[in-house]
Every structure is written in structure tokens, then in C-alpha cells.
Amino acid sequence: MRRLSLRLSALTGAGAAALCASTAYAAPDSAPNWRTAATGTATSASSIAVDAADAADLTEVVVTARRTAERAQDVPIPLSVVSGDALERSGGYTLVDIQNRVPNLVAFNSNPRNSSVGIRGIGVSSAADGLDTSVGVYVDGVYLGRPGMALQDLIDVEQVEVLRGPQGTLFGRNSSAGVLNITTRRPSFTPGATFEVSLGDYDYRQFRGSVTGPLIADRLAGRLTVFRTDRDGVLKNPRTGVAGNSIGRFGVRGQLLFTPTESLSARLIAEYSDENDTCCVSVVNQVFDPAISATTRRTLQAFAVLGFTPAVSQDVYDANAPQKMRTDQKAVSAEVNWDLGFGDLTSISAWRYWHFDPLQDSDNTPLDILQKNAAITKDWQWSQELRLASKPGRLTWQTGLYLFRQKLKDHYVLNQFGSDAGAFYTVYNRLSNPSAPVVNIAAGSQYLGDTTAITESWAVFGQANYDLTDRLILTAGLRYTHDERHGTTVTSTRGTPYGPTSIPFNYDITVDGGNWSYLVSATWRLTDQVNAYASYSTGYKAAGLNLNSSVSAGTPLVLEPEEVQDGELGLKSSLWGNRATLNANLYWAELTGLQANIYPSNGAKSYLANVGDVRARGVELEGAVEVTSQLTLSANGSYNDVSYSDYPNGPCPVGQTAPCDMTGRPVYQAPRWTAAANAEWRGDLGNGIEPFALVQYSYRSAVFGSVDDAPYSRIKGYALLNLRAGARFGDRYEVSAWVSNALDEFYLATLGSASVPGAGSWGATGQPGAPRTAGVTLRADF
Template identity: 60%
Template sequence: MTTLAAGLGAAAPAFAQQAPAAAAGDAVDTADAAGSVEELIVTARLQAERAQDVPIPLSAISGATLEQTGTYTLEDVQRRAPSFTAYNSNPRNSSVGIRGIGVSSASDGLDTSVGFYFDGVYLGRPGMALADLIDIESFEVLRGPQGTLYGRNTSAGVVNIRTRKPSFTPEAVAEVSLGSYGYNQLRLSMTGPLVDGLLAYRLTAFNTDRNGTLDNIKTGVSGNSIGRSGARLQLLVTPSENISARVIAEYSQEDDTCCVGVLTDVLSPAVGGAGTQRTLNALAALGYVPQGSTEYTQANAIQNMRTDQDALSAQVDWDLGWADLTSITGYRHWHFDPLQDSDGTPLDIIQVNVASTHTWQYSQEVRLASKPGRFNWQAGAYAFHQRLKDHYILNQFGYDAGAFYTALNRQTNPDAPEVIIAPGSQYIGDTRSNVTSWALFGQANFEVTDKLILTGGLRYTEDKRTGVTVTSTRGTPYVPTSIMFNYDTQVKGDNVSYLLSAAYKVTPDNMLYASYSTGYKAAGLNLNSAVSAGSPLVVDPEKVENWEIGSKNQFFDRRLTLNVSGFWTELEGLQANIALPGVRSFLANVGDVRSRGVEIEGSYDITPDLNVSANGSWIDAKYSSYPNGPCPVGKTAPCDLTGKRLFQSPEWIFNASLRYERDLASDVRGYALAQYAYRSEQEGTVQADPLTRIPAYSLVNLRLGARFQDGKYDLSLWADNLLDETYFQQVGTSSIVGASAYGISGRLGNPRTWGATLRARF
């Protein structure tokens, strides 16, 4: 059985000199005298340590657990770890939040609040991490500001994903899953020597498909289908005992109908005001009377999300004898090319509002780490460059556009002239952006006594971002919704961040820790929208102060793991993307934030065959100062949002699992896994509109299976969302550019799905 460290996530303090003798990135299983505990080795501090020995709030999910629970996406992971939220309105606008911070800041002109690292390489766009989590060694979530050990500075936390390395021991794993809605997933992993003792390889490939789960009564093509595939080739070179190099080449793509929403409610003019009434009347004049339903959508075009990315990285590790030198070089190209209906109605008003995006990034990191001892240290340098090319169809007008705007205008002026718009007319923008960043960072641990360790870290960062946007029109777009803007600007800055912490080993299995750290997220640029009054072109940086206290414990020969952490975070100048009804979204600093809370993670091996795991968090994330904020529907700006909860930040999160195994025959071991996840209600928009609040929901997953021939074969039956709960991932207002909000829309989570998985090892 696995403890929380190897299962649903555990946080733990760390003493480097007590880490097992393993290279960073290797997974090592260690067992107590009873042989009942399997520990996951993590690299949260860029060295191999037991998860229970790392003095920061950390959730670590092993690759084996990802496979056993069918966890293959970021949305799945958020139901395995506390304080973690994945937001995906489309691949370009996806983002991740930790402790309520970071979910609303995905944009061409901003960095991310939560840093993603894939095999040591920072990912400049969250959409780069949306490929299936296949052949993973571990998935680590580090909560709180990180920067004194990682290449890029982050204000909310880090997601550190490591894939399985090549091995000189030959092995092949094949897996096939079939399920409802035409679900099928194929996975293959092969590893072994090419030149014994010198060169090994690992090849990983996957393909995941599923039909749509949301009916479209207009087109007949269901929405929210899945279509992802990819491959990864790794080479491990070991020319000597003290030098190794790992080269990784990968390619992945997505082609599906992701992220289609439904109209859940129609706004009452008594709430939305005269503008809502005029919009509803204009829609009715064209034959469309909106009706709320979670059963279907009726957009008149297919929403097609298409991405592809390729990457190449190399990590070289050199044991110098007195220290270890590591170099990580990375390149990645990400391309997003969507098609989607942008008015959300069966009418052909706004055909397209999309951005075709190319992003190229290059990074180089060099680290030097001392050997374990009473005083140990790490120091590093990091350089990052990102180049972006964006062709944005801000609006493409359809066959019903002229009639709609004419009907809208004539409600206030019956003599308003007819609006003439040629179908296919476009309001477009082209953006070029460059980001350059470099940093020096370091961290050191000093063992004051055999129980007390003090840690200090320091980082200096310089960032520069340039951006050019040129807008233009084609045909005869509707002028009031096609505001010309041309930008040629830049912003640069620097920052010093630091960490101070203390960890005290009460016993070898019980630790107390406390820390104070600062974080930083570079300034951004508002590149893809006309700046409304009061919205500056330059978005100021985020600056964070964070206090942590925690305890990590194991009892009963390490059969029981219990970790508790408390935090208080103050952030100045939260960066966010604000979307208002009928107005193009824009970037801004949305005020100051205070996030505080408690996180608990636990796991108990009741017997060698029965394990129960649970984790949860209480998060009080609010605007501490936001007197001039955007307003909910029906309110006149500005609105004082001070004291309101942050966007996509549930107050309560609770996850639990129960796993039972037993021998069914001489060479057959059966197992049952039940999982439960709960999220309390949360705000669906930055302006904390009660109409767009996401209701609380609970999900139950069940998996029954058996392993044969000493684990060579594994067959399981599974059901996700077993109780067929109707729940929402996102909620917002429905509007057409140039008109007022007329309804509330949301993106549903997956309905009940079921299937079977067969895995074979050779």
C-alpha cells in the first residue's frame, strides 16, 4: 500500500543530508522495517529527498498513482490536491491557481503566477501543459512563492512534473482503455539499452479520443470532445560514472471541440436593466428567444480547438567530486489555431473571435550544488527568452450582424439608419511580443544542531517585455465595435526575492517548520484590446509576502502520515484579465489581495491491504483593497470589491480515497478504489457577481480491478462522476460585443463516464 507521499499527495520538511543517495529526478522506494511504506522521492528543492523531509507545503503524486486513478489531465489533478485549481476556457486562456491566486491571469502580455516545469524546463504558456500526463514519474505541487531555487520567479507556486527516465533494464508497457461516449486511449512506453552501459532510450506515445458529451441542437455535432496525441523520445548517455546526459524530444497535438458552454439562465431586464431588454428584443427580432438549459447548446458553428507543439531539451549532470553541476537547456514551440462560434447563439452575428498564436521559447539554466553536509548550498543562473506572434481576429461578422445591430439601434432611435455589414468582414489585430529574463539565485541550509536546520535563499531577477500591436479592418465591420489601437511599447524591471525558514525535527518522523518568503511576477502589457478609461497599457508587477507554519508527521511505524500547514499571503497588484458584458476583455491590476488558510493532508495504512487518504484546505482569499473595481450586471461602475472573494477560489476543498486490496487466487490480486472530491461555491468572475457564482459540487469515482501474473497484467473497470452530478467548471455572462448581457453561461464538467482499462508489462 502507498502512503500519501506516494499517493494522493503529501507535504513534508526536508533535511538534505538525510536524503537517500539518488540523483535528482530519480524515484527511489524506501520501506520501513515492516516493509509497509513506499516513499516518493521528490525534487522540490532540486535534489532527491523524501517528500516527508521537505519543509515546504508540498503535494506529490506518483506516476503509479496517476495511472491507478486514471488521472491524466490538470482538471483531474485538482481533485487530488488541496488549494489547487485548473482553469481552461480554451488552451490559450488556460491557467492554474494555487491558494486562490493565478487562475485569471493567462494572457499574451503576462507571465503566469504558477510556474510550470516539465523535466526541469519552465513552460512559458500554461497551454503547453495540457497534453495528457503519460509516463510520469511524479507530479509535485509546491504552494507559496518559489524563486530562490527555480529558474523563473513565481508569486503563487510551482508545478513540477517529471517523466520517467530511460533505463538500461528493458521494459515495455502497453495500455488500452475503452469507454462511454466512444472513449479510447492507447498508451505505449518502451525502454532499454542501445549500447549497454553507455546509451539507453525511452519511447512514449499516446492517443486519446472521445466523442462530445454536450448535444448541439443546431449543428448536430456534439461539443466537448477529446482528441489528443503525442510522442516523447528520450536518450540517456552515461559516458562515465560522474557524467550523464539526458536528451528529450517530444511532439503533441490537440484537435477537439473543447470548452463549449451552455446558456444556463436568461437575465431579467429588472436585473440587467434597459440594455438587457434591448438585447433580448433585438435577438427576438431575428427569431431567437434565449432559453436556459444544461442539456444542450445551439451555437450555429462548431468549436474546434487545435494546438500542436514540439520541444527539445537536454540535461547534463556532472559530479565534480566536491559539488554537482547541472545544465538544463530547453526549446519549445507552441501553436494554437482555433475555430469557434463567438456569439454563442444560433444566429450568425459574430462568426469568429479567436487568436492564432505561435510561441517560441528558449531557456538555459546552470546550477552548482554542494555535497550533503552540515552546511550545504545550491547556486544557479537562469536565462529565458520568449517570442510570440499572434494574429487575432477580434471580430468576424456574420450574415445576421447587420440586422442585429440595426434592430438594437432602432429601439432607442426608430429612425436609426440600417447597419450594413458584409458577411466575413473582420476587425483584426496582429501582435509581436518578446520577453527576455535572466536571474541569479541560491539557497543554503545550515544544521545548527542535529535537529534544527536554518535555510536562507536569495534571488535577483531582471525582466524586459516588448510588444507591438497593429489593428486593421477588412470589409465593412461595425465601426462602434471595431476600435482601432496601435501599440509599440515596452516594460522592464528587476526584483530581489528571498526566503528565510527554520525546520525542527522533534523526532526522526515528526517535524515543525516556519518560513517567510517574498515572490514576484514581472510587469505585463495589455496587447490585445483597446484600453478603456482607467486601464493602463502597462500592468504593474505582482509582489508577494508569504508566511508559513507547518508540521509533518508519521506515526505507527510510518503507517500514518499527517501533515498540516497554515499560511498568510499578501499580494500587491494582482494581475487579471477582466471581461465585461459587451466589451472586449482587458488586462489590469485588480487590487491587493490577502489569502490565508489551512491545509491538511493525511494517509493511513489501516492494514497492509486497506488504505484511506484524505486532504483538504480552507482558503480565505479576498481583495484586501479594490475600491474601483468592475461591477456585476446591473450595477454602475465603479464598484468597491474590497472584501470580496477572489475569482475561482473555493473556500473549502476536500478530497478522499479508500483503497482495498486482497488476493483473489494464487496469482490474482484484486483491488477497489473509491474517490470523493468536494468544492464549495466559488466566484465565476473577477467582479464577484452573485449571478455568476459557481455552486458547490461533489464527485465520486469508482474503480474495480485485478492484477495477474505478479502484476504483469492489470484489468480494471471504472466509472468517473459515478452519481452523474451536474456541475460547472466556469460560469460567466453571455453577451454579444456592442450589446448588453442577456444571460448566464457556463462550461459543464464531464457527465458520468465509464469504461475499462487493460495494462500489460513486458
Template identity: 40%
Template sequence: MNLHYSRCLSASALSLFSLLPVTPVNASELAPSSDTQLQPVTVEARRRSEDAQQVPTAMTVIEGQALEAQRLYRLQDLQQAMPSLGVAFMNPRQASLSIRGLGNNPASDGLEGSAGIYLDNVYLGRPGMAVFDLLDIEQMELLRGPQGTLFGKNTTAGVLNITTRPPSFTAQGSVASSLGEDGYVQNRASFSGPLSDTLAGRIAAYRTHENGYVENQYNGNTLGGGMRQGVRGQLLFKPNEDFNLRWLADYNEEDSSAGTRSLFSTGPTINGVNRYEQRAADVGARLVTGRRVNLDADQNVKVYQGGTSLEANWTLPNDFTLTSITAYRWWDFTPHNDDELNVDVMQNVGQSARDKQYSQELRLASPLGEHFDYVLGAYYFRQQMDNSVFTYYGPLADTWNGTPQGALNNVSSIGNGSVDTDSFALFGQGTWHLTPKLDFSLGLRGTYERKQASVTRDAPIGGATVSGSAAAVRASRTGAYDSGDLSLYSFSPSLLASLAWHIDERTLGYASLSHGEKSGGVNLSVASAPVAGADSLLIGSERANDAEIGVKTTLLDQRLLLNANLFWTVVHGYQTNAYDDANLTSYLTNAGTVRSRGLELDSTFRASRGLTLNLNGSWNDVRYLSYDDAPCPAEVALRPGAPASCDLSGHAVVGASKWIANASANYQWNLDNGLQPYLTGNYAWRSHAVGTVDDSREARVPGYGLVNVSAGLRGDWATGGWDVSLWLKNALDKTYYTTLWNSPNGAYTGVLGTPRTLGMTARYDF
């Protein structure tokens, strides 16, 4: 899948979403006539290579050069460039993608996300599988709304489709090095070329190190940074024009203190007492805020992951195309987390995860240009997820938790969970070209999934011998438990019906209705199961109905793209991650019914030969239509006689900013000596959002805007070209949070975004 931008186009230009297709148009009729015009974009949103103008899905596409120009190297950075996108990031395990406010489910080992992530046509079972430096990328497509009809797993919110650069039969390479504040060093290289007349290869590698930007006052160390590195190798076998075989393999690892949480709020003061501050004083803890923490134990995460895939494409007689994609991936995550205090309340707490997945997809695509064209396919996915939940209490645990003395002090608790998933699907989607101006598309998918799971917890280790209330608390918090065999079986249909009207040569209108479902999930931690029963560990399916209407225009002699769409989505059985104050643990739940409605806008303007401007944005109103058994916020839960649950019907959904706007500009010009200076800048703004599922007034994420700028100079040398740039990220040094989290005793903590960082990059392409 290639994004064809000519060299004259700004590297930071964003190609904007395409609306519904019409009868195929001869490419020469729409080809730009000058280098001041925008170039066509090729995507695979309908599982075949097509001009994005012909795709019946609202989408935003960013090509790899734009990612590099704006230094968008991490998954959590993408929300600075795409409308309706949110990334809640704490560490690679506790990361999630939300589209139109739907899908914010961090740290849910027993649940797939509502927003699917694909890497080179392979579905990633964990969002953390995409948490590596996004280098050597060909392009990214954000498809908004249910996409289950054609994609390998049902996705009720949308899809982020990532494609890496393929091997080339022309020798080429690139090396780059970056230096920045806070010990930032990044080196990367890629090389590609022919190995024979029919075989080409590509290899790309990177290593990134940064010290971090959060000061630990306990020992003077800096946290939030670390090391990430990876390598990807590819081979492309192409004996003729009718067959090609692409093999990919990659490996990535991380050793960092990602996920270091700063104190956002100490929670409510009730009857003149702030419980968090009071108990912190009782254990002798010293509280700090901002870009400072006070941790007496290690803060570290280690991630090892890799995978391989084999994609074959045959052109059959009569121009049918048969595609086979076989893939295997694995992901290992191990944390060491402090209790956020400088005293010995907990020595280590967290969840490690081990994931393996296998998938096989077969597709048959009919030729384009007929009265009716279609794609048919079958898909199999198997995932094996195992996790370990561990808590090592220190000698001050009971004072901090308000439990009877001896109940938790110096006690260790370890639990294990596992879930095996088998998913089978058949799918098809076709487009009827009813008239030269009118297309009708219909898609159907049936997915059957079975999940086999178990959750256990070992008997507690350590601690003093206790009886009475202390023994009861120890048993409820850390007692041995075995859920036995748990099973989930589900059949999930997905549907799409859309109509496209080619109003004139440069204007498309569309309307669509779609339905998406995804299967239920399993809580892989004990939580309240000993009291509520093993069935409480299971949650039901999530079902989304979506309606859209939109228009796409190409104006001013193909210099301006201006696209807009309206959408209305209702999700039943919305799956989310809540917090249990009594057991101090997160758990999965079906949070009633959610409505997401809004307006999205994308535009690109080629103002002159050297100046390209981009503006995109969204207005999303995302609320619970009904959620009457929700967790209570701290200001309610900590009051005497507090209810067991609260009604959040009508409240906004966690992490969903109502307003999002992203703007970028790139200006470049040529000097007489062949040098090319350039300037780039972008501004990303989002309004405030609910920080946690309970919608506490103590956990509202403030709105913020980020400014990134750079200036550089390009030139030719030998057989290649060099590029040197100076860049400034978060130029106004805005303090902002990527996610918030519930903490014990009513407090809320959060992960801070990157502060102002000055750096420079030198690059040579040949």
C-alpha cells in the same frame, strides 16, 4: 526524480507534503521495516534529490501509478486530488492554474501565470503547454506558496512540477487500451531499455478520442470532444557514475471542440427586462441550457506543440554537482468559435496564438551532510509570443449588440499583438544546520526582465458605407490602431527565510517567511487603448508576501502520515483578467491587494497490508483587501446611469473555493491462484466559488462533489503482468462547471465537466 513506492503500496496512494528540513538523517534509520509501512519519497523541490521529509516547502506529491489508478489524465483533473489547487479550463489557451486561490488568469497571452508549471525541469511559458494527456508520468509535485528563489521563473502562488519516467537500462514496456461511453477510446504504449552499456532510450505515445458530451441542437452533432495524440522520446547517456546526459523531445497535437460553452445564466432582469433574452428574441435565436447548445457555426480548436531539452549532470570533486538544462519549446493554437447562438450574429471570433521559448539554466549544488549546504544558479529565458485577434460579424450583429444599424453588420476586424520577453536571473539558497535539531534556510533571487511589445489592428473590412453614430461605433470597435513600440523593464527580488525544528525522530515543525514577485504584462488586444492611450495596455508587477507555520508527523510505526500547515499571504498588484462590457473584450489589470489565508491538511494511512486511505483538504479565505476600480457585475453595469467601475474590496477572488476536500481508498488482496483483485474509489468536493472577476450574483459556481470508482484484477503472464479494470467516473452524474465566462448583454456561459462515464481498461506491463 523518483517516488519509491513498493509494489505492495496502493497505486492510488498519495504521498503527502513534507515540511521543513532538519539535519540530514541516515536513510536506514527511517526506512520502513515492513510492507505495511509507508515508503520514503524523493523530490527535487530544492533542486537536488532529497527525501521529501527534508524539504522546507508545503507540498503534495502524486506518483504516476496513482494518476493512472484514478484516471487523472488531464491538467483539469488534478484538482480532484490536490488541496488548495484550482484549474480553470475552457480550452488549451484559456486554461490557468491557481494555488491557494491565486493565479486564475485564463486567456492572457501577454502575461505569465502566478502558478508556474514545469515539465522535466523546464518552465512552460503558457499553461496550455501542459494541456495534453498526462501519461508516462513519474510523479507530480505541487509546491504551495512563493517558489521564486530556486525555480526558473518567479512564481508568486506556487509550482506544479511534472516529471516523466526516465530511460531505463533494464528492458521494460507497457501497453494499454481503454474504451468508454461517449466514444471514448484511449491507446497508449511505452518502451524503454538499453541501447548499449552507456546509452538507454525510452519512447512513449498515446492517442485519445472522445465524441464529447454536449448536444448541438442546431445540427445534432456532439461537441466537447475530439482527438489528442502525442509522442515523447528520450535518450540517457551515462558513461560513469559521475556524469549523465538526458535528451528529451516531445510532440503533441489536438483537434477538438474543447471550449464549447453552455449557457449558465441569462443575466439579470432589470425593470422587468432581461437584456440577453430580449435581444436573443430580436435576432430570432432559440436559447437552450444544460448539456445542450444551439450553434450555427463551427466550434473547433487546433493545437500543435512540441519541444526538446538537454539536461547534463556532473559530479565534481568533493561531491559538488553541476547541472545544465537547455530547452526549446513551441506552441500553436488556432480556434474557431461561434457566438453561442443559432443565428448569424458572429461567424467566427477568437484569438490564435504562436509561442516560442528558449531557456538555459546552470546550477551548482554543494554536497549534503556538511554544516552548511547550498545551491547556486543562473537562468536565462526568452519568449516570443504573437497572437491574432479576429471577429467576423454577421448580418444580425447590430441588433444583437444594440449598435446603430450598419455599424457592425458584415464587418470583419483583425488585430495582431506581439511581446518578446528576455528574463535573466541569479539565485542561491543555503541551509545552516545550527544544531542537530535546528536548521535555518535562506534564499535570494534577483530577476531582471525586459518586454518589448506592440499591438495593432487593421482597418475594418466589409459592411455598408456608414456615417454619423454608426461610423463612430465602427471606428471605436473595429477601427485601425497602432500602439507603437511598448516596453516594460523590471527587477524582481525573491526571498526566503525558514526555520526547521526536529522535535523528535518522527516529528518536524517549521516556520517560514517568503517574498515573491513577477513582472508586469501586456494586453495583446486593443480594448480601450484608442481612448485611454497605449500605456493602458501595460500592467504592473505582482508582489506576494507569505508567512507559514506547520508540522509534519509520522505516527503508528510509519503507517500514518499526518501533516498540517497554516499560511497567510498578501499580494499587492494582483494581476487578473477582467471583462469590458462596453467593448465586449477581456483585458488585464492590477486588481489591487489580495489576501489569501488558510489551513491545509494532508494524511495517508496504511490501514493494513492491502488497504491504503488518503485524505487531504484545505480551508482558503481569499479576498480583495482593496479593489476600488473593479468591473461592475451585469446587475449593476446594465442599469441606467451605471458607474464606470465598482468597489469589490472585501469580496472573494474569482475561482477560489473556501473549502476543498479529497479522499481516496485502495484495497487489494491476493488469491490462492496468484490473482490480485482490487477496488479503488475517490471523492473530490469543493464549495461554491465566485465565477467571474466582477463577482456577479448571476455567476456563482455551485459547490459539487465527484465520485470515481473502479474494480480490477491483476495477474502474471509470461514475463510480465496484466491488469483489467472496470471504472466509473463521476458515478453520481453530477453536473458541474470547470469555469465561467462573461458574455455580451449580461449573460454568463460556462464549460461543463465530464458527465458519468463507464469504461474499461486492459493493460500489460513487461
């Protein structure tokens, strides 16, 4: 048992809010002044926002980034906003669609369990039972304990806020890299309904529907949202005949809004969603030269003896076992807002259950060496947050309490051996030792692991803004958090598994501690249209447990916390009579102890480790302009220089001898350049006919796909172009045609070495993005 002192993050300060004109929201006629004074949350952003298509002022985007309804241009945080209306107009509905609209965000899922979200090059690590996420994901104020919980389609969403830099002073769980703050549409006392059907290539079918209205006049309103998305696989499999990377997701969300008095409201949300598809298979991007290492040569020779020769392919994956990703989750949350007169009290109570039951080929070959790899996961989480916020004034403040408990149970089929296992390992061993004994493995033999991880956390926090003058505001925040994490793992075997890859281990580990984190920032109103910001904050990600790695050199049982020191300088400007915005942000962050997943090049099981210290620095630019009442343009871009400032004992690529000095090398999955541009045109032909057209372009520069920055893991930069055109008929009907990835760009989201446990790496495999697809969408609003 080991106990560590933990540090928690503070909400970062200054920055520039992102405004894409097609994503903007406008405030009501009684728009707030240059800095909204309200700090309570009794009135949420989603309850006061209206569609930017009906407004000419691009500066009145309302967000809840600081747990209060404020204009985005007034919030001293590097912040991008994508509205639900903008997602619907463009056809977007996933986190990857969000990634392609904002700077410095990386979102992908190698499977629903191992999904990753990173900001500014920090946070892209595989899921682990004993590890928090570097980027916190929140839905309607509720923290999601695993990124995979957010993989359901983003349907009936009010808006998505991407907060860059460490967050913690006001958010429930501290996040060292940033936050995704997702809010869904609330029930309305005005009756309404929306139905949408999309059809496209690969038998793509998506249905979205929502109905809202009063159940008891002025007292109780409800909202029901249903979605289903299906698409055939896009990668052929000649062995099974079942194409890979299909989509199959379903979800339903029910809400009640209760307003018994003018000073009290309660919102209850219950939801269920599931996934059943062939998600996340990879293609062979490179077959290694046998001369790269002795183990690679022996692995390829053993393959050949068993009749398999790997080949590079972009549209075929060759595996003999079926691929199934099966996930279901259910959740209930209640938000209560109470106006106490002197302040506003908010309570958010939540429970969530997440279940993952996959089936996937362990060896990624058509040989029956390893039949199955599965991590059957059951995750329960409970959270309670209480916040008390002052009324508007020269001094405004918030204080609160946060409680969180998560229990996770995993049953791992670490390896299930097939009918070719004994022959493969016998040939592999005899290529280096001709007298090696025959390896006898009964088909179906298993190497198993059972893990339980329990996390408990509580925090108290406070933050205050003081108007020192009419043009200068000072902000300070302080938070104390206590975390405790306990985990156990026990392995076992069935049958006659291969001994060198079935190492027994039994872990029982606890880590706990407390942390103080803080924020200081200043906001200057340089003119009525220009605000400047500066801040310094500390960030934190709790210590972790390495619960799923076999005992071997370099696999620590306890990971030190991530600790961040972050500085921000930002400028937000409103131009041309509030018909344009131009925002800029500079940042410099120093992080110690980056937590990441390492995949050994010898085929051994992956493990978690602190992979050195990191320095991230760069600039983010975002702007939008309403050229005419019919044409809106927006663009953003970022330069992100993130590298290991101290990592002398890093992992090595295949063919190199450890250790490898990674100091000065770029951090993996961190594009140096990102850029996006959007153009939206809306016309009027009279008689209620309004044609429209949208063009979306995004670019991401090359990145490395693995921690060791191996040359074979380098993912080439790529650009994507999406097109959509259609017409609105009156206030009710809309039809559009669309093309995604119009240039049919081949690109990879992941890339790393492929190996057979107990043997050597034989090539590089990666998950490709979707090819060009086209279709039509029909929508009706009532």
C-alpha cells in the same frame, strides 16, 4: 514607453508535505536520514524511487521540490505529491485529475490558450500575450511559458509535485502563487514495456504505450512513449449536428539517457503532441431578466426580432458556427549532470514551440452575428539553467544562473461579422433611437489584430542550509532577476465591420527592471518522527503588458507587478511505525496588484488590469494511513480565506453602476473549502490473482466565476465520486472497470456573463464538467 522596477519571488519555506497513501513513493533500502543532506541533482528522484505498493513505509516519498532529491517529509514547503503509478491506478491523466487529489489547486481550460492554474485563489486569469503566469508549470525541469503547453495528457509521468505559496529562489521563473513540478519517467537500462487500452462511454478510446531498455550496455538507454485519447462530444448542438466538448489528443515522447562515466550523465528529450477537438463550449445557465438593464432588454428584444429566444440548458449548446480547438507543440531539452567531486553541476537547456489555431463562435448564439473569433498563436521559447550544488555536510548550498527568452506572435480575428450582423445592430440601435441609420455590414467583414510579444529574463540565485544543531536547520536564499518585455499590436479591418466594435489601436510598449527576492526559514526536528517549520519569503510576478485591449477607460497598457509577502508554519509527522503520516500547514500571505482579466458587462472587449490587493490565509491538512497490508486510506482538506483587502474601484455586475467597492469580497475562482478522500484495497486470491478496488471522493465549495463576484457568476459547490475495480494477473496483465463522476453530478468549471460586442449582456454561460462515464481498461507489462 514606460519602464518599471520589477521584483521576483523567493522560494517559500515551511509547510506540510502531502502524502496520499495511494500516491506515495518509497525510497530504496538505504533510506536517507530525517533530512537528506544531498543538494545536488545528479541523482534525480525519478531514478531512485520505487512504487509504494511494494513498501510499508509511507514516509519515504522522494521529491525534487528544492531541485534536489529529498524525502517529502523533510522539505520545508507546503507540498503535495501524486505519483504516476497512482494516476494510472485511478485512471487519471489530466491536471483536473490532479486538482481533485490535492488541496487548494484550481485547474481548468476555457480553451487550450486560455487555460488557468491557480493555487490558494491566486493565478486564475486568462492567458495574455504580455503576462506571466502566477503558478509556474515545469516539466522535467523546464518552465512552460504558457499553461496550455501542459494540457497534453499526463502519460508515463513519474510524479507531480504541487508546491503551494510563492516559489522563486531555486526555480527558473518566479511564481507568486506556487509551482506544478511534473517529472516524466526516465529511460532504464532494464528492458521493459507497458501497453494500456481503455474503452468507454461516448466512444471513449485511449491508448498508452511505453518501451524502454538499453541501446548500448551500461552507456546508452532509450525510452519511447506514445499516447492517443479520443472521445465524442457530450453536448448536443442541434444547429451543426456536431457535439461539443469532444477530446482528440495525440503525443509522442522519445528519450535517450547517456552515461559515459560514473560521474557524467546526459538526458535528451524530444516530444511532439497535438489536439484537435471541440473542446470547451458552454451552456446557458441563466437568461437575464430584461429589467436588469436597458442594454440587456434591447439585446433580448433584438434577438427576438431575428427569431431567437435564449433558454437555459445543461446538455445542449445552440451555436451556428463550428467549434474547433487545434493545437500542436514540439520541444527538445537536454539535462546534463556532472559530479565534479566537490559538488554537482547541472545544466538544463530547452527549446519549445507551441501553435494554437482555433475556430469558435463569437456570439454564442444560433444567429449569424459574429461568425468567428480566433487567436492564431505561435510561441517560441528558449531557456538555459546552470546549477552548482555542494556535497552533503553541515553546510549545504546551491547557486545558479537562469536565462529565458520567449517570442510570441498572435494573429487575431477579433470579430468576423456574419449575415445577421447588420440587421441585429440596426434593430438594437433603433430600440433606443428609432431614427438610427441602417447598419450595413458585409458578411465576412473582419476586425483584425496582430501582436508580437518578446520576453527576456536572466537571474542569479543562491540558497544555503546550515545545521545549527542536530535538530535545528536554518535556510536562507537570495535571488536577483532582470526582466524585459516588449510588445506591439496593430489592428486593421477588412470589408465593412461594425465601427463601434472595431476600434483601431497601435501599441508599442516596453517594460523592464530588476528585483531582489529572498527566503528565510527554520526547520526543527521536535522528535525523530515530527518536524516543524517556519518561514518568511517574498514572492513576485513580473509587470505585464495589456496588448490586446482596445483603447478605452480602465484599460491600462502596463500592469504593475504582483508582489507577495508570505509566512508559513508547518508540522510534518510520521506515526504508527511510519505506516501513517499527518501533516498540517498554516499560511498568511499579502499580495499587492493581483493581475486578472476583466470582462465588461457592456459587451466590450476584455482587458487586463491590477484588480487590487489580496489577503490569503488558511490551513491545509493531509494524512495517510496503511490500515492493513491490503487497505490504505488517505484524506486532505483546506480552508482558504482569500479576499480583496483593498479594491475600491472594481468592476460591476450587469445592472450596477461603476465603480463597485470589492474590498472585503472573496477573490474569484477560489473555493473556501476543498476536501478529498481516497481508499485503496488490494487483495491476494493466490495463483497470482490480486483483486483491487479504489474509491475517490472530492469536494469543492462554491466560487464566483468572474472578478466582479456577480451573483449570476456563482458556481455552486460540488462533489465527485470515482470508482474502479479490477484484478492483476501475475506480473503482466491487469483488467479493470471504472466509473467517473459516478453520481452524475452536474457542475460548472467556468461561469460568467454572455454578451454580443457592441450590445449588452443577455445571460450567464459556463463550461460544464464531464457527465458520468464508464468503461474498461486492459493493461500489459513486459
